[in-house]
Amino acid sequence: MSEQESVTNAVDSDKAMDIEQVVTDAIQYAKKKGADHVEISARNDKGYSVSARLGDIETLEHHNQRALGVTVYRGKAKGSADSNDIRPSAIEDIIDAALSMASFTAEDEAAGLADVELMAMNYPELDLDRPWELEPDQALKIAMQCEETARADERIVNSEGASVSTIRSQSIYANSHDFLGHYASTRHSISCSVVAADEKGMQRDYWYSVARDADALDAVETIGLKARERTLRRLNARSLSTREVPVLFEPNIARSILGHFFSAINGAALYRDASFLTDALGQNIFPDWLSISENPHIKTALASSPFDAEGVRTQAREIVSDGVLQGYILSSYSARKLNMTTTGNSGGVHNIRLPESEYTQDDLIKQMGSGVLLTELIGNGVNPVTGDYSRGAAGFWVENGEIQYPVQEITIAGNLKEMFQRIVAIGNDVDTCGGIHCGSMLMDQMTIAGSAE
Amino acid sequence: MESIDIARAQLLSPTGLVDEDLNKALSTILGGAIDTADLYFQSQVREAWSLDDGIVKDASYSRQRGVGVRAIAGEKTGFAYSDDIEMSALLESSRAARSIAKASNSIIAPPQHIQTGHDLYVQDSPFDTLNEHQKMDLLRQADEIARQADPRVKQVMVSLVGMHEVILIARSDGLLAADVRPLVRFNISVIAEQNGRREQGSMGGGGRFDYHQFIRENSVEAFAKEAVRQALVNLEAKDAPAGKMTVVLGPGWPGVLLHEAVGHGLEGDFNRKETSAFSGRIGERVASAGVTVVDDGTLKNRRGSLNLDDEGTPTQCTTLIEDGVLRGYMQDRLNAQLSGTVSTGNGRRESYAHLPMPRMTNTYMLAGEQAPEDIIASVDHGFYAVNFGGGQVDITSGKFVFSASEAYMIENGKITYPVKGATLIGDGPDVLTRVSMIGNDLQLDSGIGTCGKEGQSVPVGVGQPTLKVDGITVGGTQA
Numbered sequence: 001m002s003e004q005e006s007v008t009n010a011v012d013s014d015k016a017m018d019i020e021q022v023v024t025d026a027i028q029y030a031k032k033k034g035a036d037h038v039e040i041s042a043r044n045d046k047g048y049s050v051s052a053r054l055g056d057i058e059t060l061e062h063h064n065q066r067a068l069g070v071t072v073y074r075g076k077a078k079g080s081a082d083s084n085d086i087r088p089s090a091i092e093d094i095i096d097a098a099l100s101m102a103s104f105t106a107e108d109e110a111a112g113l114a115d116v117e118l119m120a121m122n123y124p125e126l127d128l129d130r131p132w133e134l135e136p137d138q139a140l141k142i143a144m145q146c147e148e149t150a151r152a153d154e155r156i157v158n159s160e161g162a163s164v165s166t167i168r169s170q171s172i173y174a175n176s177h178d179f180l181g182h183y184a185s186t187r188h189s190i191s192c193s194v195v196a197a198d199e200k201g202m203q204r205d206y207w208y209s210v211a212r213d214a215d216a217l218d219a220v221e222t223i224g225l226k227a228r229e230r231t232l233r234r235l236n237a238r239s240l241s242t243r244e245v246p247v248l249f250e251p252n253i254a255r256s257i258l259g260h261f262f263s264a265i266n267g268a269a270l271y272r273d274a275s276f277l278t279d280a281l282g283q284n285i286f287p288d289w290l291s292i293s294e295n296p297h298i299k300t301a302l303a304s305s306p307f308d309a310e311g312v313r314t315q316a317r318e319i320v321s322d323g324v325l326q327g328y329i330l331s332s333y334s335a336r337k338l339n340m341t342t343t344g345n346s347g348g349v350h351n352i353r354l355p356e357s358e359y360t361q362d363d364l365i366k367q368m369g370s371g372v373l374l375t376e377l378i379g380n381g382v383n384p385v386t387g388d389y390s391r392g393a394a395g396f397w398v399e400n401g402e403i404q405y406p407v408q409e410i411t412i413a414g415n416l417k418e419m420f421q422r423i424v425a426i427g428n429d430v431d432t433c434g435g436i437h438c439g440s441m442l443m444d445q446m447t448i449a450g451s452a453e
Numbered sequence: 454m455e456s457i458d459i460a461r462a463q464l465l466s467p468t469g470l471v472d473e474d475l476n477k478a479l480s481t482i483l484g485g486a487i488d489t490a491d492l493y494f495q496s497q498v499r500e501a502w503s504l505d506d507g508i509v510k511d512a513s514y515s516r517q518r519g520v521g522v523r524a525i526a527g528e529k530t531g532f533a534y535s536d537d538i539e540m541s542a543l544l545e546s547s548r549a550a551r552s553i554a555k556a557s558n559s560i561i562a563p564p565q566h567i568q569t570g571h572d573l574y575v576q577d578s579p580f581d582t583l584n585e586h587q588k589m590d591l592l593r594q595a596d597e598i599a600r601q602a603d604p605r606v607k608q609v610m611v612s613l614v615g616m617h618e619v620i621l622i623a624r625s626d627g628l629l630a631a632d633v634r635p636l637v638r639f640n641i642s643v644i645a646e647q648n649g650r651r652e653q654g655s656m657g658g659g660g661r662f663d664y665h666q667f668i669r670e671n672s673v674e675a676f677a678k679e680a681v682r683q684a685l686v687n688l689e690a691k692d693a694p695a696g697k698m699t700v701v702l703g704p705g706w707p708g709v710l711l712h713e714a715v716g717h718g719l720e721g722d723f724n725r726k727e728t729s730a731f732s733g734r735i736g737e738r739v740a741s742a743g744v745t746v747v748d749d750g751t752l753k754n755r756r757g758s759l760n761l762d763d764e765g766t767p768t769q770c771t772t773l774i775e776d777g778v779l780r781g782y783m784q785d786r787l788n789a790q791l792s793g794t795v796s797t798g799n800g801r802r803e804s805y806a807h808l809p810m811p812r813m814t815n816t817y818m819l820a821g822e823q824a825p826e827d828i829i830a831s832v833d834h835g836f837y838a839v840n841f842g843g844g845q846v847d848i849t850s851g852k853f854v855f856s857a858s859e860a861y862m863i864e865n866g867k868i869t870y871p872v873k874g875a876t877l878i879g880d881g882p883d884v885l886t887r888v889s890m891i892g893n894d895l896q897l898d899s900g901i902g903t904c905g906k907e908g909q910s911v912p913v914g915v916g917q918p919t920l921k922v923d924g925i926t927v928g929g930t931q932a
Contacts, residue, residue: 062533080513084536101512104585204849242696378845379854381876390876390928392854411928449695
């Protein structure tokens with residue numbers, strides 16, 4: 001693997017060019033060719049991932065991906081184009097293509113760049129660039145150690161392997177409001193998935209850790225151990241009979257419930273009346289003890305961003321206060337369609353947090369009494385227009401506040417609007433692997449369907 | 454023009470590369486522990502038009518090109534890619550890919566021979582067959598038909614997407630193969646409102662043909678009316694039942710059942726690694742008598758079809774389950790070789806920047822003999838699902854889900870009232886043993902499927918006749 005460094009560097013020098021100059025020139029070119037306004041975003045992700053399976057290397061993948069996208073406006077008509085070729089001649093070709101598209105699309109009053117006064121002219125430095133000085137053979141050792149820990153039980157009979165990945169990204173966004181923002185960020189991860197078996201069959205589960213700084217990753221042994229324990233505890237799972245009971249979502253899936261909420265208050269769904277939360281501003285959506293805040297400026301956090309995908313300033317805010325919806329998730333386009341102002345969320349939400357909690361997951365299991373501790377959800381049976389919710393699930397049957405046995409082949413169903421109101425407690429076991437930081441979530445009732453008599 | 458000549462002209466000639474250069478690159482990889490290597494050149498042009506709020510407001514154009522280099526040593530794979538298709542980048546990627554094994558003396562790759570594939574689709578750009586005004590007319594026509602179909606239609610979204618792809622594969626065994634692939638898709642989704650209640654419906658179709666086919670077959674009108682019909686049915690839908698019951702699945706797209714319940718579990722990588730609930734079960738009964746399931750990449754113009762796969766192997770029709778007995782897996786070259794068999798032409802990849810894996814093409818169940826109305830008449834109390842969203846499977850435990858988006862209750866042999874969508878959950882190795890009636894109405898889907906596996910998306914097709922399954926769990930809210 002000694003050749004790896006020289007190889008990536010060689011590719012580098014070949015492409016050495018000033019990306020800020022390339023983008024600035026491209027904006028000039030677009031304006032010269034008839035664009036009234038133009039915006040360009042470009043990105044280069046570079047790194048590698050290595051995976052080990054059954055104690056030996058399985059794959060080594062080198063990544064070096066480029067993307068450049070341009071949107072032009074002729075008056076209020078819009079056209080877009082993108083390419084992975086960032087040579088100036090290729091960029092001019094795609095600008096021509098975007099301009100051609102914009103000569104056919106209709107004038108749209110809401111179209112255009114975000115307003116100039118919203119540009120993040122002095123954007124913060126968020127310390128998102130923490131390269132991991134790690135050679136692929138060292139990464140392989142980590143992966144092998146992680147898998148070895150996970151397999152250290154005779155009931156673990158097989159493995160899907162462990163992998164270590166490190167990616168460094170350069171992101172640039174510029175537009176004809178003279179905004180140009182540029183930052184580097186890193187993302188490192190370790191993951192592991194193993195298979196356990198007994199006479200009733202096989203079960204698989206996994207664990208992972210992801211962070212911008214390698215020092216913030218969970219210890220390799222912890223990841224391997226969690227992958228092992230999570231897999232073993234699923235052995236001998238059975239279905240349940242159909243019933244209505246409370247459920248407790250583990251943090252890594254509780255996050256998805258909030259994800260459905262953010263989709264429902266996204267401007268793109270709201271202006272089309274394609275959400276079950278249209279006109280919900282100022283309404284009680286959650287119980288009154290629950291507030292939800294967003295902070296895009298947490299140093300080194302995974303969902304931090306100095307400006308959004310339109311160059312708009314990002315800022316901390318409370319989206320839900322004491323259960324009441326305070327604001328939507330808007331881009332400049334959806335904001336104009338709704339006669340509002342963008343919230344700096346073009347590209348998504350940033351570092352969502354819930355109130356601090358004093359409850360451990362065990363406390364919540366006791367509080368639930370009898371119900372299902374949910375550890376996995378599969379499928380996507382969520383209707384964004386009505387909020388009707390029905391997904392496959394696996395987890396544990398809990399009785400008298402104690403875990404009884406693993407369950408699988410069940411569904412959970414309800415309506416998201418009611419489910420939000422039924423959240424009775426949140427745990428302190430907050431998972432920060434992702435943009436939504438959330439602990440375990442207790443819901444006082446859902447319909448469980450299963451195949452048991 | 455031969456695909457290989459088109460591929461040479463588009464992928465190699467612009468930077469002066471010739472066939473011998475590919476051999477040179479492959480020769481730098483081979484040697485020592487490296488068994489095989491391949492180069493995958495790809496260029497892809499894509500355009501998309503979308504209508505929303507009554508106007509065509511978005512149009513985009515995309516162009517991607519690059520080369521992926523793979524080196525294989527036993528079960529180990531090294532991979533690197535470049536978006537520059539020229540000699541120095543190719544050699545650098547080759548050296549990076551081979552770093553999976555200890556360096557040693559290179560050996561010369563054998564002389565090249567050209568592998569030809571099937572002739573399942575046109576080579577011309579699928580989106581040049583209509584001009585821009587005609588494309589926008591198609592979108593507006595769908596919008597108008599949907600809005601005029603019923604005053605309850607409040608919102609219409611329409612999209613038209615076309616893709617044109619040229620690939621060239623050079624393998625260390627000397628094989629040189631190329632394919633030129635069109636892919637188009639039209640989609641409409643509507644939201645209807647009645648007494649404050651809103652529901653959606655959507656329909657679309659496509660395949661490896663050109664835009665003109667949407668006009669020739671008047672598909673746009675059919676798609677628009679179907680989307681409206683679904684939304685209006687859903688406006689009347691009552692809460693779905695919860696629990697295990699008899700389920701009748703309609704023909705066509707509900708074949709997503711097969712894709713999830715058995716398809717993924719029969720992919721060669723999971724079976725080589727023995728992580729699938731179907732591992733080691735060839736020759737065993739996994740379905741009722743009469744159930745035959747195939748994966749067929751050779752259907753003309755279908756979305757999941759390929760003249761040859763992304764490793765240069767011509768696609769084929771592979772029998773997965775024959776009269777209820779498990780017959781075969783779907784293989785790519787790596788997994789086939791490690792399992793002592795040959796590729797079934799199922800080696801596919803999302804792009805040059807992704808590694809190939811065993812993937813499905815068009816997966817469907819052959820027709821049986823029962824009339825669909827007799828199947829429904831045979832059910833005392835059950836759930837009849839005719840449209841679905843997507844699905845997912847845990848191949849190790851075998852548990853799979855798929856989510857109905859249009860469904861009805863059956864009472865005393867008659868379809869009674871519509872119910873809301875719900876997720877159905879079952880066990881892959883078990884569910885097809887519960888098939889008790891097979892319709893004579895085999896249909897393939899309209900060309901809308903995309904399959905995701907390990908982060909890679911590829912277009913696929915599914916199909917089946919009307920099926921009766923005795924006992925599957927329906928995940929509604931009415932316990």
